[in-house]
Amino acid sequence: MKPDFKYRTFISHKKTDEDGSETKDSLLAQQIHSMFTSRGVSSFLATDSVAKLGETEFMRVIDKALEEADVLIIVATSEKNLNSRWVRYEWESFGWYRRIRLRKQNIQL
Numbered sequence: 001m002k003p004d005f006k007y008r009t010f011i012s013h014k015k016t017d018e019d020g021s022e023t024k025d026s027l028l029a030q031q032i033h034s035m036f037t038s039r040g041v042s043s044f045l046a047t048d049s050v051a052k053l054g055e056t057e058f059m060r061v062i063d064k065a066l067e068e069a070d071v072l073i074i075v076a077t078s079e080k081n082l083n084s085r086w087v088r089y090e091w092e093s094f095g096w097y098r099r100i101r102l103r104k105q106n107i108q109l
Contacts (some may be wrong), residue, residue: 009043010069012090014081
């Protein structure tokens with residue numbers, strides 16, 4: 001799965017608990033994604049098919065979607081989930097991409 005267009009939103013969440021069961025965050029993220037999609041808002045939500053790509057390819061797809069997204073939505077029902085590896089990676093990366101985008105806009109003005 002490769003992003004083919006610019007995403008308006010990127011939905012970040014912790015997908016599974018330590019025991020492998022799906023988190024409440026994941027269910028909420030899916031509902032948000034469905035709501036946006038039904039209203040024509042392009043949003044990125046990592047799916048099982050993306051997760052099966054292997055870490056290097058997964059990170060490339062995630063990075064591209066984060067770079068293109070205008071808005072980051074973090075779904076976290078606990079501090080533990082908020083501080084999970086991928087959620088932290090996504091919010092830190094999104095901030096980095098936003099800073100680069102703002103610098104480019106300032107240079108072009």
